[in-house]
Amino acid sequence: MPNYRIAVLPGDGIGKEVMPEALKVLDSVGKLCGISFDYNHFDWSCETWLKTGQMMPEDGMGQLSQNDAILLGAVGYPGVPDHLSLWGLLLKIRREFDQYVNLRPVRLLPGIPCPLANKKPGDVDFWIVRENVEGEYSQIGGRFAEGTEAEGVVQSAVFTKLGTDRILRYAFELARKIGRPHVTSATKSNGLFHSMPYWDERFAAVGTEYPDVRMDQYHIDILAARFVMSPERFDVVVGSNLFGDILSDLGPGMTGTIAVAPSANINPEKKYPSMFEPVHGSAPDIFGRKIANPIGQIWAASMMLDHLGEAEAAAMILQAMMDVLSRPDAARTPDMGGEARTADVGNAISQAVLKGL
Ligand code: ATP
Numbered sequence: 001m002p003n004y005r006i007a008v009l010p011g012d013g014i015g016k017e018v019m020p021e022a023l024k025v026l027d028s029v030g031k032l033c034g035i036s037f038d039y040n041h042f043d044w045s046c047e048t049w050l051k052t053g054q055m056m057p058e059d060g061m062g063q064l065s066q067n068d069a070i071l072l073g074a075v076g077y078p079g080v081p082d083h084l085s086l087w088g089l090l091l092k093i094r095r096e097f098d099q100y101v102n103l104r105p106v107r108l109l110p111g112i113p114c115p116l117a118n119k120k121p122g123d124v125d126f127w128i129v130r131e132n133v134e135g136e137y138s139q140i141g142g143r144f145a146e147g148t149e150a151e152g153v154v155q156s157a158v159f160t161k162l163g164t165d166r167i168l169r170y171a172f173e174l175a176r177k178i179g180r181p182h183v184t185s186a187t188k189s190n191g192l193f194h195s196m197p198y199w200d201e202r203f204a205a206v207g208t209e210y211p212d213v214r215m216d217q218y219h220i221d222i223l224a225a226r227f228v229m230s231p232e233r234f235d236v237v238v239g240s241n242l243f244g245d246i247l248s249d250l251g252p253g254m255t256g257t258i259a260v261a262p263s264a265n266i267n268p269e270k271k272y273p274s275m276f277e278p279v280h281g282s283a284p285d286i287f288g289r290k291i292a293n294p295i296g297q298i299w300a301a302s303m304m305l306d307h308l309g310e311a312e313a314a315a316m317i318l319q320a321m322m323d324v325l326s327r328p329d330a331a332r333t334p335d336m337g338g339e340a341r342t343a344d345v346g347n348a349i350s351q352a353v354l355k356g357l
């Protein structure tokens, strides 16, 4: 029986409320598919930071490396500067474990009203592949001539050949794997003088290895408009760290609620554990009311199973989610227009998994 060691980091706020629902669903699917999980719980969070000045202990990365995958809730707390909690945990893990792919499905689910007029499930259904460790998010640069008339700041972006080629290749491979051989690249080579022409050049070069995959590229500004006007035309969209970041919030926004969207931080070579999380944050405004929607966290758990090679179990979770949401009387949290509580949604999906076979 396959057994997986999972590092469980609920983090802050509603991360603590949605995580138990994902574990509930994992246990149900594990029971059916003959998979078992050893959960290693870590309570690292902004509360840890407030007590110790660190988001994780000194040997934190060593502890995480003992696991097959990491399931993360959300990190962030009023009073703790975002950049400290991000660089101290999330970005640290992404970079040190070389999780250079950020993968997000953009899919309109049944029973969730789409903010775009006349769109139904099926019209909005594509993948965003974001470069996750280099590009515009660098610590290179700094202030100059401080305190003088000439004061300013430089922020550098770094695109290596290795880093650019491997994310583009991942996008092409994904397009083949899902049987939708079409990749759209986000660029801005008319404005960014050095980085984006290089990105375009590598897109063209890597693309020659995939003659069966259709290639498109759009400047980021018009691409954002096309997301909203004609989402049907996308299959796999690949972007740099900054462009991918923006598009991968726009995408879930187009599907009605960010609360259902998952995000996978992947090291495809499996040299290090990959990390799976919902797109949403710790939502301090609703924390404690037990009304947080757990679907983003549950979908993240499904992506984790897929990465671990348990495609069938992963698909069962997705199917159960779809089945539950398709029912008119489904348990829905307030963000989905209902009155259900977090645990009601988790229980419904967990039961649908068990009944599915
Ligand atoms: P962070 O800095 O942690 O990302 P944030 O305030 O920027 O926090 P979110 O925490 O994602 O972003 O919250 C944005 C809005 O979406 C809030 O109004 C929050 O209540 C709502 N929200 C986020 N996640 C959920 C969820 N799972 N269920 C219901 N509402 C949610």
Ligand code: MG
Pocket: 281
């Ligand atoms: Mg936020």
